[in-house]
Amino acid sequence: MEQMELPPTPCLLTRTSTHSKDSVIRLRGIKSKVSPEQLLATCKPLCWTMHPLWAFLLGLSLTNGLSANCPGRCSCDSMQSVQCYRLMELPSGIPSTTKRLYISHSRIQHLQLSNFTGLLALEDFILLASGTESIENDTFKTLSTLKTLELWKNKLRQVPSALPANLEVLKLNDNAICALRGSEFEGLKNLKVLELKNNLISSLSPSMLSPLASLQSLMVDGNNIESVVGPLSLPHLKYMSMENNQLHLIPGNVFTSLQNLQFLSFSGNFLTKIPINLPKSLLSLKMERNQLKVVRFRDMKHLENLSHLYLSENFLSSIDGAQQLTNLTTLEVSQNQLQMLPPRLPSRLQKLDCSSNFIQRVTAPEFQDLRDLKHLFLDNNVVSLFEAGALQRCSQLSNLALEQNLLLSIPLRLPKTLARLDLKGNAIQDMAERELRDLKQLQVLNLRNNRISALDFKALEGLPRLRHLYLDGNPWNCTCSLLRAREVLKAKGTDVKGGQCAAPAERQGESWMSSKKILRQCEHHLQQSEKSKETKKKPKPEDSSSIRLNMDDDDDDYEID
Numbered sequence: 411m412e413q414m415e416l417p418p419t420p421c422l423l424t425r426t427s428t429h430s431k432d433s434v435i436r437l438r439g440i441k442s443k444v445s446p447e448q449l450l451a452t453c454k455p456l457c458w459t460m461h462p463l464w465a466f467l468l469g470l471s472l473t474n475g476l477s478a479n480c481p482g483r484c485s486c487d488s489m490q491s492v493q494c495y496r497l498m499e500l501p502s503g504i505p506s507t508t509k510r511l512y513i514s515h516s517r518i519q520h521l522q523l524s525n526f527t528g529l530l531a532l533e534d535f536i537l538l539a540s541g542t543e544s545i546e547n548d549t550f551k552t553l554s555t556l557k558t559l560e561l562w563k564n565k566l567r568q569v570p571s572a573l574p575a576n577l578e579v580l581k582l583n584d585n586a587i588c589a590l591r592g593s594e595f596e597g598l599k600n601l602k603v604l605e606l607k608n609n610l611i612s613s614l615s616p617s618m619l620s621p622l623a624s625l626q627s628l629m630v631d632g633n634n635i636e637s638v639v640g641p642l643s644l645p646h647l648k649y650m651s652m653e654n655n656q657l658h659l660i661p662g663n664v665f666t667s668l669q670n671l672q673f674l675s676f677s678g679n680f681l682t683k684i685p686i687n688l689p690k691s692l693l694s695l696k697m698e699r700n701q702l703k704v705v706r707f708r709d710m711k712h713l714e715n716l717s718h719l720y721l722s723e724n725f726l727s728s729i730d731g732a733q734q735l736t737n738l739t740t741l742e743v744s745q746n747q748l749q750m751l752p753p754r755l756p757s758r759l760q761k762l763d764c765s766s767n768f769i770q771r772v773t774a775p776e777f778q779d780l781r782d783l784k785h786l787f788l789d790n791n792v793v794s795l796f797e798a799g800a801l802q803r804c805s806q807l808s809n810l811a812l813e814q815n816l817l818l819s820i821p822l823r824l825p826k827t828l829a830r831l832d833l834k835g836n837a838i839q840d841m842a843e844r845e846l847r848d849l850k851q852l853q854v855l856n857l858r859n860n861r862i863s864a865l866d867f868k869a870l871e872g873l874p875r876l877r878h879l880y881l882d883g884n885p886w887n888c889t890c891s892l893l894r895a896r897e898v899l900k901a902k903g904t905d906v907k908g909g910q911c912a913a914p915a916e917r918q919g920e921s922w923m924s925s926k927k928i929l930r931q932c933e934h935h936l937q938q939s940e941k942s943k944e945t946k947k948k949p950k951p952e953d954s955s956s957i958r959l960n961m962d963d964d965d966d967d968y969e970i971d
Contacts, residue, residue: 548571557578838861
C-alpha cells in the first residue's frame with residue numbers, strides 16, 4: 411500500500427469516491443490510494459495540533475464520507491440517510507439499514523425489483539429529476555416499511571403497480587401520467603397524501619380513487635381534467651386542489667361523501683358559478699381565475715365555518731349578500747369589475763382585498779360594522795372621494811393600501827391604529843398636520859409619485875414611530891423649510907427614500923435629505939434670519955408700526971439661489 415506523506419499544514423482532504431475498503435484521496439494536489447484505517451492512523455495525531463475547526467471538518471470527513479458501505483456519488487450519514495446525485499443507475503451496495511434514500515438530477519431510465527433487494531428498512535424513497543420512464547411491476551411491493559414515495563419530475567406514463575400497503579405519501583408530480591386506474595391504488599388503505607400535479611390526466615371518477623379510504627389530501631393541479639364524476643367516496647379528505655385544469659362544470663353530487671373537506675381550490679379553470687352543495691365543513695374556498703359573473707351567497711349560507719373566500723380575477727361587477735357567511739375573515743375580490751365597495755360585509759372580516767377594480771368612492775356605511783378589519787386593499791382603483799372618518803369604526807385597522815388612485819389629499823380622520831399607509835401614485839399636493847396628527851402608530855408611509863412640493867415638519871413631529879418614508883417622484887421645491895423636516899426625520903432615525911429637488915432649476919436632481927450644498931446655503935439663511943429677528947426686537951420709536959408689520963412675515967422659507 412502506498413504511504414501518504416503528511417504536509418506541514420492541516421490535513422485538507424477531499425473524497426472523490428469510496429469503493430470497498432479503499433478510498434481515493436486528494437491531498438493538496440497529490441492523489442493517493444489509502445485505506446480509511448490508514449488515513450485515520452496517519453492524520454489523527456495532526457488533528458490534536460490543528461485549529462479546532464480543521465479538526466472538526468477532518469473528523470466529519472473521516473466518519474461521514476469514508477464509510478466503506480457508501481456507494482460512489484453518494485453521501486451517507488449516521489441517521490441512516492443516503493443522498494446521491496448524477497447517477498446513471500441505482501447504485502448497489504446501499505447499506506441495508508438505510509431508512510431514507512434521496513436521488514436527484516440523474517439519468518436512471520428504468521427502475522426494477524432488483525434495485526431494492528435488501529433495503530428492508532427503507533421508509534422514504536425520493537427520486538427527483540432523473541429521467542425515469544418506466545418501473546418494473548412489483549418493484550416496491552416487498553418494501554413493507556416504505557411510507558413515502560416521491561417520483562417528481564420524471565417521465566412516468568402511469569402510476570407504479572403493486573405499491574406497499576403501508577404507504578402514506580405518494581407524490582408523482584411533473585410526469586406524463588395520462589389516466590388513473592383504481593387497480594393502481596388497490597390495497598393502499600393507509601395512504602393519506604396523493605399528489606399528481608402537472609401530468610396529463612383528463613378526468614376524475616369515483617372508481618379511480620375508491621380504494622383510498624384514508625386519503626386526507628388530493629392535489630391534481632395543472633392537468634387536463636375536463637370532468638369530475640361524483641360522488642367521490644373519500645370520507646377523510648380534508649384538502650382537495652384542482653387548480654389550473656379545464657373544468658367548466660362541477661356536478662352537485664361530487665361533494666356528497668366529502669363531509670370532512672376543509673380546503674378546496676378550483677382556481678384557474680373555466681367555471682361560471684360556484685359549485686352547489688359544498689360541504690358544511692369547508693373553511694377555505696379558492697375560485698380565482700375563473701369566469702364568475704355573479705356569486706349567489708344564498709347557495710352558500712350553509713357554510714357557517716367558511717373563513718377564507720378567494721374570488722380574484724373573475725368578471726364580478728358586484729358583491730352582495732356576503733354577510734350570510736357569518737364567520738368569514740378573509741375576502742379577496744381583486745381584479746374584477748366592481749364599481750362600488752361590497753355592502754353588508756360580515757362583521758368578523760379581518761382582510762378585504764378590492765384592489766384593481768373600478769371603485770370610485772369610499773364612504774362610512776360600507777365599514778360601519780367592520781370593527782375587526784385589519785387589512786384593507788383598495789389600490790389600483792379610481793377612488794377620488796374618500797369620506798372623512800369613513801374608517802373610524804375599524805378600530806383594529808393596521809394596513810391601508812390606497813396607491814394608484816385619484817386622491818387629491820390624504821384622507822382625514824383615519825384610524826389611529828394604522829401602522830402602514832400606502833398613497834403612492836395619487837395626485838396629492840400637500841401633507842398637512844391635521845391629516846396625520848392622530849397616526850401615532852404609523853411606521854410606514856408611502857407618498858411616492860404624487861404632486862407634493864413641501865413637507866410640514868409639524869406633521870412629521872406627530873408621527874413618533876415613523877420608520878420608513880417614501881418620497882420618490884414628487885416635485886420638491888427645495889426651500890429652507892425642508893431643512894426643518896430633514897432634522898425631524900434624522901432625529902427619529904426614519905429611513906427616507908427619494909426627495910430629489912425639482913426646483914429651483916439649479917438644484918434639480920439633488921436630494922434635500924443629503925445635499926451638503928443645500929445644507930450650507932440654508933444654514934447661512936437661517937443665521938441671517940435669526941439676526942434679522944434680533945434686530946426687529948429692538949424697535950425705534952419713529953418706526954414701530956412698520957416693525958410690527960414686518961414681524962408677521964414668513965422668514966423661514968428661503969429658496970436656494
